[in-house]
Amino acid sequence: MFKKTKFIPALLLTVVAGSITLPALAAEKCPIDQRKSRAVSERVGKKVQKAYELYSNEQVDEALGVLLEIKTSSDFDKAYVSRMIGSLYAGKDGKVDTAMKHLKVAVDINQLGGSDHGNAIKLLADLSISERKFDDALKYYQDWMTFTCKEDVNVYLRMASAHYEKKEYKPAISFADKSIALQKRVNKAPYSLKMGAYYETKQYKNAAKIAEEIVRLFPQEGRAWVQLAQMYMLGEDYKKSLYTMDVAFRNGFLEKASEYKMLAQLYAQNEVPLKSAQLQEQYLKDGLVERDVGAVSMLANTYHQAKQIDKAVKFYGEAGELSGNSKHYMRQAGLLMERERYGEAKTAVRKALDGTGLKSTGEAQMILAQAHFYLDEFKSAYKACMAATKDSKTAKNAKSWLSYIEDTAKRKKVSVR
Template sequence: MKSKTTLLSAVLMSVLGTALYAPASYAAEQCEIDTRKTRVVSERVGRKVQRAYELYAEDQVDAALGELLEIDPSGEFDKAYVSRMIGSLYAGKEGHAKTALKHLKIAVDIDQLGGTDHANTLRLLGDLNIAERNFNEALKYYEQWMKFSCQEDTNVYLRMASAKFELKKYPETLSLADKAIKLQTSPNKGPYSLKMAAYYESKQYPKAAKIAEDIARLFPQERRHWIQLAQMYMLAEDYKKSLYTMDIAYRKGYLESASEFKMLAQLYAQNEIPHRSALIQEEYLKSGLVDKDESTLSMLANTYHQAKEIDKAVDYYGQAAAINNSSRYYMRQAGLLMELEQFGAAKTAVRKAMDGEGLKDRGEAQMLLAQAHFYLGEYKAAHRAAIAASKDSGTAKTAKGWISYIKETADRKGVAL
């Protein structure tokens, strides 16, 4: 849709007789636009009108309006003609749309203008009402324009589709957008975007994705269309196509924002390619595009964990934990260190978790600490930690089993507890 300023500028051209549209035939029958006789204003009014035209040609719009507003037409045709001119000039003045609409409506309601003038005024009323967000009024005048002129126009259908969309009438939006597309002589993404938005708002995501495909195919050089297509595939839960599309965008250098890079990394992970996801995450973290905070570092650690690259997962969990002294991530780090049989480092991580912020399960931490001490041969410390863990209802049963096992092992090795 044109901007309000562009629309109002175009409106002024209608005063000078410039066509605003290149319509297609709407019906084979004889139309009212063709049966209207050409009429001229009275001599008295004509002199004022001529002077107004001259002033307008000299860019003296206010003076031209002054001439027209002084006219007190006696005949209905003269009144309609002058009202149309006044309305058209006001339409070109910022902030005077309501005044323009009032005068143009007078001209249309009198219903005596010549065929082309009456048709153009109907369409102008539609355009101005769209600009003023009077969508039902706009639709009414566009329908009158089509009926009166027996013409169709791709831009009129596009604006009608836009009005229906704003009114949340999505099936009618789709129908009108299709008509706009049918009349196009060259691709215009406006009606396609409206169709996609209508399907999106009505939660028909696979259909929205199909329209996004059309947009990317017709306008392949616009980077945002590829991102948009990938997003629609995600909504339609077609994650493979979403990843394929985002990967194309990445290779073409179309990704710019942090959210776009995060989306690509997420898609690699969803498609069970965690190593590639982790590399993308490292890329945008090292570039500074995305801040190294607890959330982004823990996500990277988790992704490396999924990729079974435990050393890197341990490193990034430690970095994530250090930012806010987070017990949660120290515990995850400790668990992975136990898997790597790095029991000394695991013991250190558990103690950091116990001294950190937000520890939810102290019994679990004591149990992990008991195991780390045990595998290091530190049976007294392991026994103390296991006893502490046995006092927590969540770990009591496991801890009691470990207490017995630690005692048996210590006795066998001659270590007094």
């Protein structure tokens, strides 16, 4: 039985970023440093303090009630209170839109102290991306970088995410690279994003290069090996795809039926049909892949390709039983004729004639006629051959066989009529 293990699926973030110009970090003094801290008015300050105390005691609704009742008389007080309200709503389920409305008020007034203003912009950006308002998110992240003169690994990744969602794959890759460059601790997300962007633009060889890097950094993640094999396969590098998928298989990283099927397909494509067929037979036996018509038919075809005729005969018959389709019985009958198993061939052909989807009745009758003939059943052979003459596809050949059958029967002193 095959070994099965669970693995954590690779996180393919939807990320992308637009072309923004980051302020020079070592240039003039940053806006955040020029923004002096200020205090709210005494009247507002008392209510804000009460709200802080309620919040500290996990009485969020009560704290919001106090803040919402505040009547401000200055823009600064309004911005300060709005930022607090927005921050509290941001932590409540279903209140993101309300949080964004209050935070936007605070940001647009543009009078908060440096840290408060920067945090408000960043929170507004984060909430925008969570609500799939990607253009707004990109604008606010850019505003945050301009205001703070900071680069941030997660901000770059989120900007990449926004662009990816907008199908702007080139900037997605660019900002994923910036996120990677700032990493102090390796995070797979930007690598997965780059791979996804190359995949979406059908740059499969580039996608494979990123997948190789992911495997190098996270060799124990089974999904990474499977994705690498998939990228190789899409890039038509079937040898590397087989090698990689085989490594994943031997390490117990395969879990999905489609992955076992992919490995079997790769063996066949790399001219190792016997191994492919043996793998298919085993995973069907173990129940890792559903034993349906498609799977059994593929198994029969692969054994046929591997010249394992007896096995192919067996599974073509099973496929026919599952489907009732004549094509499987016709293939089985043809192989039985090759093996000179004429009695079994007759049975298979009759099932084909009784089945569905038979393309040529004449072809079936010709096989039946030949099977009877080689068993010296000349009268039955002649009858089947006569039936084959009624099919335009086989009429000419059937007429030739009629004469042959009559001559042979005559020599053996057997009547065919």
